[in-house]
Amino acid sequence: MLNALSLRRAAHFGDEGDEHQEDGSKTRKQLSIAMRVTNYLTRTGYLWPIILLAILIFVIASLFLHSRDLVCVSSISSFDRLSRTRFFGLDGLESDFGSLGVPWCRSKHGKTIEWTSKDLLQGLEEFVPIYETRPIKNNMYGMGFDHSFGLWFITRWLKPELMIESGAFKGHSTWVLRQAMPNTPIISLTPRHPSKYLMKGPAYVDHNCTYFAGKDFVDFGNVNWSTVMKKHGVTDLTRVLIFFDDHQNELKRLKQAHKAGFSHLVFEDNYDTGTGDHYSLRQICDQFYIQGGGHSCFKDSDEARQRSRRKNFWEKAVDIEGLCGPGEAWWGVKGYMRDDFNHTNKQISYTQHFENSRFVESVVDVYWEVPPVAGPSLTHQTRYDPARVSCPIVEDGRFGLFQRLGLSRLETSVFNGYTQMVYVEMSPKEM
Incomplete structure (x- = not known):
């Protein structure tokens, strides 16, 4: 944003007649x-x-x-239809951030995050050299740079007394949590112990982590959290951060965490409507009454034409055929609530979908999607559609800043895994 500078002219007082004569002669x-x-x-x-x-x-x-000095306008910060158009040069396609609408979950009390874009930029400068030391250089099917930074930044900001992760894969997310909080205990719930991956290549096993893995694996919803919290000496559940990267129905996880009394959650794969292998918060909050929510399934609509055009440029862009199911069902994935790594699909009505969004709004105090680290022309990502995400931290055209932060040193492949990671703060459970 441009700062308006107020120019103040010093007043010189002399004889009134002399002042007018001087002004008149100058004129x-x-x-x-x-x-x-x-x-x-x-x-x-x-x-x-x-x-x-x-x-x-x-x-x-x-x-x-x-x-x-253009400022990117997203639906999170404004309810109007303004949007910023930039020419990428990467593929010759004009990209309009938020032009197709960015759905978001409304806060119960209108509460927002405490950190600013300046804090994010400072965090990036600190995190890049940390990320370069990661033990798993090729984390295919796992988190890339955008979400690694998001998890690290949120954890570093909240400074929890205990960290819980559901889904660890090779241990990269465990490593990220450890970089944010070097001495804080971690609980990791994952079907396969990360040590099993060491036999095939790089993996990370943390020595200050309690693993519920392998034959000791317990699903998040089946853990007796009251007993576990007592064992770790945690009395205030608002001082616990939970990270979900388990590809389960996020409505189910939200309800389980809320029932247990937890407040701070991060969902790694917050899939956009029409995509993904599980029912996500973004899908749930994609509603007609929210700017960017609700969709037209008419093949001759403006949305259909725009989606079809973008499908040629972005791998995760979804056209009307991929978005809408029977009876014009566009919620979830063609009207289905997916769960368990896409092993179960339950068809739901729009009424059920709407009721789900109302429940989410009744318990969520803060909903914040981690923005992409940088614009596509800088990162050369081709996966997510910029028209369906919030504005990047480093906008397109700012290569100098991108380079100064050290982002240009990273391989372009690490920027191709963005799926709208979201931080959620829930209201305290009512007794």
Whole structure:
């Protein structure tokens, strides 16, 4: 945003008559010179070319300044239809951040996050060299840079007394949590112990982590959390952070966490409507009454044409055929509530879908999707559709900042795993 600078002119007080005389003489002198120049240019025929040149210079300067200081407008910060258009150069496609709408879950009391874009930029500068030391360089099918930073930043900001993760895979997320909080205990629930992956390649096993894995695995919803909290000496559940990367129905996980009394949750794969292998919060909150929510299943609609065009450029862009199911069911994935790594699919009505969103709004105090680290022309990602995500931390065109933060040192492949990670703070459980 451009800061308006107020120019203040110092007041010089003298005799009132002298002041008016001085002002009058300056005006007459300036008008005289101006008239002489104008008359000369008119006689010589140079007046209009100079005026046109001045206008051209003004327009170019305005465009240059405007392109440097444009602020991206998303549905999270505004309810209007404004959006910022940038030309990417990457694929020749104009990308309009939020042009197809960015669905979001409304806060119960209108509460928002405490951190700012400045805090995110400072965090990026600190995290890049940390990320470069990661033990698992090729974390295929796991978190990339965007979500690794998001988890690290949120954890670092909240400073929990205990961290719980549901789904650890090779242990990269465990490593990220450990970098954020070096001495805080971790509880990891994962079907296969990360040590099993060490036989095939890099993995991470934490020595200050309690693993419920392998034959000791217990699903998050079946853990006696009261007993576990007593064992770890935790009395305040608002000081616990839970990270879900288990590809389970997020409504189910939200209810389980709320019932247990937890407040701070992070969902790694918060899939967009029409995509993903489980029912996500983003899908639940994709409603008609929210800007960016609700969809048209008419094949001749403006949305259908825009989606079809974007499908040619972005791997995760969904056209009407992929979005809508029988009876124009667009919620979830074609009207289905997916769960258990897509092993179970339950068809739900829009009425049920709407009721789910009302429940989420009744318990959620804060809903914040981690923005992409940088725009697609900088990261060269081709996966997510920029029209369906919030504005990046480092916007397109700001290569100098991208380079200064050290992001240009990273392989482009680490930026291709963004799936709208979301941080949720829930209201305390009513007794």
